Structures are given as structure tokens and as C-alpha cells.
Amino acid sequence: MNDLNRRVFLLSPVAAGSALLLGADAARAQVVMVSEKDATAAALGYTTDSARVNPKRFPNHSSAQKCGNCELYAGRPGDGTGECRIFTGKRVSAIGWCSAYVLKG
Numbered sequence: 001m002n003d004l005n006r007r008v009f010l011l012s013p014v015a016a017g018s019a020l021l022l023g024a025d026a027a028r029a030q031v032v033m034v035s036e037k038d039a040t041a042a043a044l045g046y047t048t049d050s051a052r053v054n055p056k057r058f059p060n061h062s063s064a065q066k067c068g069n070c071e072l073y074a075g076r077p078g079d080g081t082g083e084c085r086i087f088t089g090k091r092v093s094a095i096g097w098c099s100a101y102v103l104k105g
């Protein structure tokens with residue numbers, strides 16, 4: 001590729017699209033998961049697996065309640081993790097749970 005062709009390529013929609021994809025990959029690589037030990041997570045009893053919820057602490061919890069079917073979950077169906085509106089900028093496990101759970105309507 002000579003200089004002229006390289007300049008034409010760099011100005012092309014293909015190059016712009018590639019740059020956007022690389023930027024999206026970089027953003028995806030910086031995913032931060034909510035830790036069960038985070039102060040807010042601990043206060044809400046967040047667990048990364050709904051099957052591990054303590055029934056004595058949360059007697060109204062049911063095993064059918066999971067982040068993946070919570071109104072506050074913003075992940076895509078089928079993804080293992082997704083953002084939660086409670087934990088801005090962090091992701092939760094799709095099979096996780098916390099006491100702020102609201103069944104998706």
C-alpha cells in the first residue's frame with residue numbers, strides 16, 4: 001500500500017468502523033464486576049449466585065429471582081453478566097441476586 005492508498009484507506013468508512021470496533025473492544029475489556037464485599041453490595045446482600053442466598057437473612061427470596069430477570073438489570077438476554085442500575089458502571093452476574101430485586105414487568 002503506497003502513501004496515497006494508505007491515506008485514502010485511513011479516511012474511509014471501513015477504517016472509521018474498525019477504529020470504533022477497537023474502541024468498543026477496549027471498553028469491554030475494562031468491565032468491572034460488582035464484588036459481594038463492596039459496601040452497597042454487602043448491605044443489599046448481593047451474591048453472584050442466587051442459589052447461595054441466605055434464607056434466614058432473606059426469607060422472601062426465591063431461587064427463581066435472578067439478576068437476569070430483574071427490572072434493574074440492563075444486560076442482554078443470554079449474556080452471563082450485565083449492568084445493574086444500582087451499581088452504576090459495574091456489572092453483575094446474570095444468576096446473581098440482591099435484596100433490591102424487582103421482577104421484570
Ligand code: SF4
Pocket residue numbers: 046066067068070071072073084085086092096097098099100101102
Ligand atoms: Fe441483580 Fe436486580 Fe439486585 Fe441489580 S437490583 S443486583 S439486577 S437483583
